[in-house]
Amino acid sequence: MSCVNIKVEGLSLEVPYFDQGGNAREKSWLSTLLGAVTAPPMRRFATLLEDVSFEIKEGGRMALIGRNGAGKTTLLRVLSGAFSPTKGRVDVQGSRQALLNLGLGFNNEATIAENIFLRATAMGISPSVVRGMVGSILDFSELDDFAGRRLSTLSSGQRMRLGFAISTSVQNDIMLMDEWFGAGDAAFIEKARRRMNDRVEGSKIVVLASHNFQMLREICSTGLVLSHGRLIYNGPIKDAIATYKEICHAPAPAPTSTDAPRAVQE
Amino acid sequence: MNPFINQFAKSLREPEFWAYSSWLDIVTRYRRTRLGILWLVMPTATFLIVLGNIYSHLMGYPLEQYLPYLGVGYVCWRFMLQCINESSNTFRTHKAFIMDGRVRLTDFTLRAVAKPLFYFAFAFIVVVGILAWSPAVHWINLASLFVTLPLLLLNMMWLSFCISLLGARYPDIGELINTLLVFGFLLTPILWHVEKFPLGTMRGTLARLNPAYHLIEMVRAPILGHVPEKTTLLAVALMTLVGWLVAMILHRRYARFVPLWI
Secondary structure, three states, X not given: OOOOEEEEEEEEEEEEEEEOOOOHHHOOHHHHHHHHHHOOOEEEEEEEEEEEEEXXXXXXXXXXXXXXXXXXXXXXXHHHOOOOOOEEEEEEEOOEEEEOOOOXXXXXXXXXXXXXXXXXHHOOXXXXXXXXXXXXXXXXXXXXXXXXXXXXXXXXXXXXXXXXXXXXXXXXXXXXXXXXXXXXXXXXXXXXXXXXXXXXXXXXXEXXXXXXXXXXXXXXXXXXXXXXXXXXXXXXXXHHHHHHHHHHHOOOOOOOOOOOOOOOOO | OOHHHHHHHHHHHOOHHHHHHHHHHHHHHHHOOOOHHHHHOHHHHHHHHHHHHHHHHHHOOOHHHHHHHHHHHHHHHHHHHHHHHHHHOHHHHOHHHHHOOOOXXXXXXXXXXXXHHHHHHHHHHHHHHHXXXXXXXXXXXXXXXXXXXXXXXXXXXXXXXHHHHHHHHOOHHHHHHHHHHHHHHHHOOXXXXXXXXXXXXXXXXXXXXXXXXXXXXXXXXXXXXOOOOHHHHHHHHHHHHHHHHHHHHHXXXXXXXXXXXX
């Protein structure tokens, strides 16, 4: 498929969740304790995304903006293929790489080198290609001397570096990113930023969810503003950020569906 | 081709992820122990030798006949039990993968089968030892595994998939299975011979309603040098066909909801 393209038409997503009910604030400690057992969990449905339509053509750099729980991560998960829409159509052409979770699939007791194999094969890379990648991944994450050590001996920052190095070691047509930048020391962040820029430039489509406006302005050309699961603005990034600032200051609109949309809980 | 079969075939053709990660799980578990990989063999060996000696007396069978019988039966039972146990929450333990867009669910089902299969392979070393020792069986009978093992695997695959799907929606499945499996071992003819309850009697019929019995017997009987009962062959054939059909239907109907359930 030569034409990389994302097309979303009338996308709605309804998700089941469990509501334990009750209000812990009003009860005594003992009744809270007992209530945890006796209150029946109610299976309800929440509409996380409602009637969202947009299209991203090859070369598109799209920012996803919205308040917490507006549906940014959920939309990324729809685009990554994890959630299939309840209503509407989602058509994604091109190989995609979701950078949503850097710690994915690590085995704490295995060595660093084994973990590189593990993660890379989990991403669908063939073993012969992985063998060629191990050196450069160790290099990039500055963990050369640790290859034979167990993963659990690494600090969380080092682990993040490793995850980042593996996740970004292949170039894909479409990159889906959630806000995750942050760990790692200053020197590594600079290196990571350069690698990201390379990857972003190499990708044909980038979708990035973030609250970091400076980064969004640098990377994205258009912005998509979500509020309570609805698309309220789709246009140039400058105006999108302005729209977002407006809704942040305005009082939240009353939810229209029976259940207020919210993010899927763990 | 049916999308479920298609997906399964793809997963089988690309074993890197599920085979390697299951293998690592096992190897790393014993890496820091003194005896290392010996732990994969020892529990089975102790269990069989100790229990075999006691029960051959209790049941009144000669040891050289009883030990191979118990050995093959127990190792098969453990394999099936581990498959079922692993798969009851396999989608939930791989939630991070699924949320990241890796939605080929059969990969995770195969992980739930691969790990027990590795354990099975190691435990079978003990069984081979027993068969070599026992004058009552001929080791050439092991060749029957080329036919029976794939059949057993085929059944474990559909079963694991169905259970992992149900387990994703209802976490109760894991608990329920734990309850059932405790007495399943005693209920299934592993320690005892099904001949105690001949066909035609009430107990004989009940014992033969147990699908685990037929799967074990299908593997066990040829190794011990006799042909399984006709009911066993029929039951296994039926289970394989119906099982895969059910798995296909469940897959078509429910697979897309799994990310929402977990």
